[in-house]
Structure formats: C-alpha cells, structure tokens
Amino acid sequence: MTVEGRHLPVLLEEAVAILQPRTGGRYLDATVGLGGHAEALLIESAPTGHLCGMDRDVEALALAKGRLSQFGDRIELFHGDFAMLGAIADENGWAPFDGILFDLGLSSFQLDDASRGFSFMKEGPLDMRMDRQGGGKSAAELLTRLSEREITRLLQDYGEERWARRIAARIVEERRRQPLTSTVQLARLVAGAVPRYAWPRQIHVATRAFQALRITVNDELAKLTHGLQNAVELLVAGGRICVISFHSLEDRIVKETLRGWARLKPPRVHVLTKRPIIPTEREIEANPRARSAKLRAAERC
Ligand SMILES: C[S@@+](CC[C@H](N)C(=O)[O-])C[C@H]1O[C@@H](n2cnc3c(N)ncnc32)[C@H](O)[C@@H]1O
Structure with missing residues (x-):
C-alpha cells in the first residue's frame, strides 16, 4: 500500500x-x-x-x-x-x-499510522476516525454500544462478511470479559471466529470486518x-x-x-x-x- x-x-x-x-x-x-x-x-x-x-x-x-x-x-x-x-x-x-x-x-x-487504528496489522487503539477533531464515535465506542444484531448487520452490509453472525457473537462475548480496545485484539478475535478453511486467500481474514467498521465510523x-x-x-x-x-x-x-x-x-x-x-x-x-x-x-x- x-x-x-x-x-x-x-x-x-x-x-x-x-x-x-x-x-x-x-x-x-x-x-x-x-x-x-x-x-x-x-x-x-x-x-x-x-x-x-x-x-x-x-x-x-x-x-x-x-x-x-x-x-x-x-x-x-x-x-x-x-x-x-x-x-x-x-x-x-x-x-x-x-x-x-x-x-x-x-x-x-492514515493506514500506516498505528495510532489511527485503521490497520489490523499494527497494534493500535481501535479508533478509525478520519476526523479525530470532529467528535464522532470511535470504532471501540461503537463496538461497546451496538447490539449483537446491529454489529451483524454492519458486517454484512458494509463488509459483505459471510461470517458476520459468528464475528458479532464473539465480539459480544469478548466485551463481557474485557473492553475491546485494540486493533490486534479485534483482528485476532475475527480470525478466531472465522473457520480456518474459510479464510480468504487474497486478503487478511479481518479485512472485511475492518472495512465495515471504518465505513460505519466515518459514515x-x-x-x-x-x-x-x-x-x-x-x-x-x-x-x-x-x-x-x-x-x-x-x-x-x-x-x-x-x-x-x-x-x-x-x-x-x-x-x-x-x-x-x-x-x-x-x-x-x-x-x-x-x-x-x-x-x-x-x-x-
Ligand atoms: C485516498 S486519500 C486521497 C489521496 C490523494 N488523492 C493523494 O493523491 O494524496 C482519501 C482522502 O479522503 C479523505 N476523506 C475521506 N472522506 C472524506 C470526507 N467525507 N470529506 C473530506 N475528506 C474525506 C481522507 O481523509 C483521505 O485523506
């Protein structure tokens, strides 16, 4: 990139x-x-x-x-x-x-700056706001507030993610244990939710989920x-x-x-x-x- x-x-x-x-x-x-x-x-x-x-x-x-x-x-x-x-x-x-x-x-x-939280390859805060001055909700805040159903919908609608339900269920399970705050934490969670045989060959398994979240965070x-x-x-x-x-x-x-x-x-x-x-x-x-x-x-x- x-x-x-x-x-x-x-x-x-x-x-x-x-x-x-x-x-x-x-x-x-x-x-x-x-x-x-x-x-x-x-x-x-x-x-x-x-x-x-x-x-x-x-x-x-x-x-x-x-x-x-x-x-x-x-x-x-x-x-x-x-x-x-x-x-x-x-x-x-x-x-x-x-x-x-x-x-x-x-x-x-933007992608390369780990502190912006856009990249699943780099440890950083789960932020993803293009305009950090604008006061919108970060990806971490969204994942804390949205219901499992809403998370499923956003993964399906904006990421065309087949495994949306499973990923959303894992997110909700994880946030009961501890807050979801980091990019790598989310990337690992997505990787754990999608069965290994279904991992895409061309892109990282978390690409679609990250894209869907970014589109939502920035409307x-x-x-x-x-x-x-x-x-x-x-x-x-x-x-x-x-x-x-x-x-x-x-x-x-x-x-x-x-x-x-x-x-x-x-x-x-x-x-x-x-x-x-x-x-x-x-x-x-x-x-x-x-x-x-x-x-x-x-x-x-
Ligand atoms: C692909 S980059 C543009 C690169 C640029 N054409 C260049 O050659 O360097 C897209 C840019 O659009 C900005 N952007 C995305 N959505 C925007 C919006 N709604 N209003 C203003 N800027 C936006 C992003 O912050 C990013 O800097």
Whole structure:
C-alpha cells in the first residue's frame, strides 16, 4: 500500500486526462489527502490554474500544505467534510469549478499510522476516525454500544462478511470479559471466529470486518451521496466530475448518481465513462492499493 512511506496517487494519469486541467482553470480536490492528484492538477494548469483542496483529516491536510506550498496562492486548503461542500464553497467564495475530484477511502499515511487504528496489522487503539477533531464515535465506542444484531448487520452490509453472525457473537462475548480496545485484539478475535478453511486467500481474514467498521465510523456512504449532490451544483457547464472509489458499495452510489443525473430532463450531466476506468496491471503491480479502484466521470451539461 505504501512505497517508502509515500502515498501513490491512484489512476493519476486517467484522472488528469478526464479533468483536462488548463491554464486559468479552477479545480476542487474534495479529498486532497497528501496532495498527489492536486499537485498534478496544479502542474497541468500552470501558471494560473487554481485549486481548492479539502480533507476531513487535519493531519493529512498539514502534509498536503507542505507539499503544495510551492504553488503559492494558486492553492487554498480547507479542513472539512465533503458532505458539507455546498456550504463550505459558499462561505469561501470558491465556486464555480471546471473540475472536481473525489479520491475516496484512506491514504497510505492514515493506514500506516498505528495510532489511527485503521490497520489490523499494527497494534493500535481501535479508533478509525478520519476526523479525530470532529467528535464522532470511535470504532471501540461503537463496538461497546451496538447490539449483537446491529454489529451483524454492519458486517454484512458494509463488509459483505459471510461470517458476520459468528464475528458479532464473539465480539459480544469478548466485551463481557474485557473492553475491546485494540486493533490486534479485534483482528485476532475475527480470525478466531472465522473457520480456518474459510479464510480468504487474497486478503487478511479481518479485512472485511475492518472495512465495515471504518465505513460505519466515518459514515462514508451517506457522506458520499451528499458530497456528490453538492459537487454537481458547483460545476460550470462543461465542467467535469471525476470519482475514484475502492469499494463496490461506493462504486454503486457513484454509478447510480451519475446515471440519475444523466436521465433528468433536461439532463444535468453527460456520463463520460459507460464502464468504469480501472488501473492497468502495471499500476497494480507498482501499487497494490490500486487493485480495487474504479474511476467514473461525468460532464456537466
Ligand atoms: C485516498 S486519500 C486521497 C489521496 C490523494 N488523492 C493523494 O493523491 O494524496 C482519501 C482522502 O479522503 C479523505 N476523506 C475521506 N472522506 C472524506 C470526507 N467525507 N470529506 C473530506 N475528506 C474525506 C481522507 O481523509 C483521505 O485523506
């Protein structure tokens, strides 16, 4: 997922080709992360292209700030949730944009920092909040409060986990004995709940459970729906929206949202990607994190 501690932007060339950055253009990176895509957009739109970048994660934003400072006042960064994009853009006088990018999920920087609790490979607190300033509930708090049935549902719905019931039962059993507070504790518990013969070959046995919890902790699917609806209103006619997702549920939301806009009378967008653009074998080899990426895009009518 990381190469020497860096985050490699996924589908970078493809996203830039879709967004067609140009001199004087105005762009929004709604998930600026460590600024990889943002940097490419700024280079391609030199010398006068402008980019607004936002992220829920203040720590990622601080790193993006360092990386992008070379672009001076061509870049504006903002700590915020893209579900609130409309209000944030209004307040800051940002809109309209010629191109908007969403690169969903986590950056390698977040995954690699054990203290964030995203990784089942590293001992850390069971946190998983992208925005630790925002005051939302951590994964540990959720697992303490939710009923066995609710835990089963979230594992099934957001992790497509076949062994959801067994894992939920183990979680409830464990929390009666001692609080569930650490990533490795949860990963071991999941491994113990799933029969050995059913362990997936390609991924760690706890991957799906961790993913489901992360999606719930950060309310990722509802935020994506709001973010997309806000974003399309901020585009100029001919402006483009480009979304890179890493999860089938996210991709479904993106696909249906873009198609829904295209079916309106008059259509709000023209869909540019009948099928999603996916990474080449070469990109996946260089960056396994790209494996499940899908890019969809549309142009505002
Ligand atoms: C895959 S990373 C982006 C990487 C970036 N494109 C780059 O090249 O460095 C996704 C980023 O989106 C942020 N994010 C996820 N959900 C968000 C939301 N609802 N609002 C704002 N940022 C969000 C995460 O904190 C993370 O930094």
